[in-house]
């Protein structure tokens with residue numbers, strides 16, 4: 064990879080509970096290239112959101128970064144003061160969360176929020192700010208932009224609010240956006256529109272993205288590469304094409320198999336992974352996936368597999384699946 068835009072190295076996050084520190088994220092490392100979309104997938108509780116929050120320093124107790132380096136174009140975010148990070152958020156790193164109301168101020172008009180964000184980060188004059196705000200409302204596909212600028216968040220529908228959150232995340236021209244389940248709270252039809260919008264704006268602006276989702280369909284559509292998390296570890300990372308064509312970690316193969324797909328006879332088939340992902344307070348020794356893994360052998364019960372290069376990607380498995388080549 065060329066010089067990474069975002070570099071996450073050995074990131075670990077702990078959860079304080081009754082005087083003990085539970086590992087919520089363990090030694091996770093990945094890079095994002097300029098303009099790249101990295102999809103982050105995994106089951107609920109795998110650690111995707113805490114990783115995203117750690118990048119923008121939005122972890123709150125009882126969660127805490129216990130180790131790791133996070134660099135944006137070489138600038139160490141993990142060493143910055145809260146004040147410096149405040150400046151980075153919005154300007155250099157935008158963010159989109161699942162619930163638009165967590166990103167919007169309920170008492171300020173949409174126009175004020177867009178203009179404040181651009182004023183803070185882009186140092187524009189007020190006439191230019193108004194024009195840009197109108198432009199962003201139009202770009203995210205909302206009709207009657209003058210009316211929208213005057214509206215308060217509660218006067219908009221959930222889909223409209225999420226469009227504004229996307230505009231807010233992008234209007235200061237950040238280098239990268241962290242999007243955590245940006246479409247999950249929306250109706251299915253609105254989800255598809257929102258993904259199309261994000262893809263279009265990503266093409267237009269060239270902003271890189273970390274796209275956190277439990278939905279493999281979303282990453283298949285949006286991501287250049289995919290990182291798979293399981294029980295607080297990064298267990299596979301590869302280009303989207305390689306990952307879907309030839310997953311090397313049995314968990315990734317299970318996730319792909321658990322996504323509804325046409326069965327060739329007019330129906331859909333889903334092959335669920337048996338069992339459930341362990342919680343952070345009940346991690347088994349060795350590979351955390353071994354109790355559910357069809358390929359597990361004796362060593363999987365004792366050895367935590369490191370992430371190693373396999374083909375064009377990386378996987379953390381002692382007995383990975385063989386590479387499947389295109390037919």
Ligand SMILES: Nc1ncnc2c1ncn2[C@@H]1O[C@H](COP(=O)(O)OP(=O)(O)OP(=O)(O)O)[C@@H](O)[C@H]1O
Nearest residue numbers: 078087106107108109110111112113114125277343
């Ligand atoms: N504020 C919190 N307080 C206590 N535990 C938390 C908190 N936030 C997350 N956790 C725990 O940290 C672990 C990772 O959670 P995280 O939200 O990152 O998972 P996720 O993969 O993003 O799942 P989801 O898709 O459900 O958000 C889970 O065990 C979760 O219970």
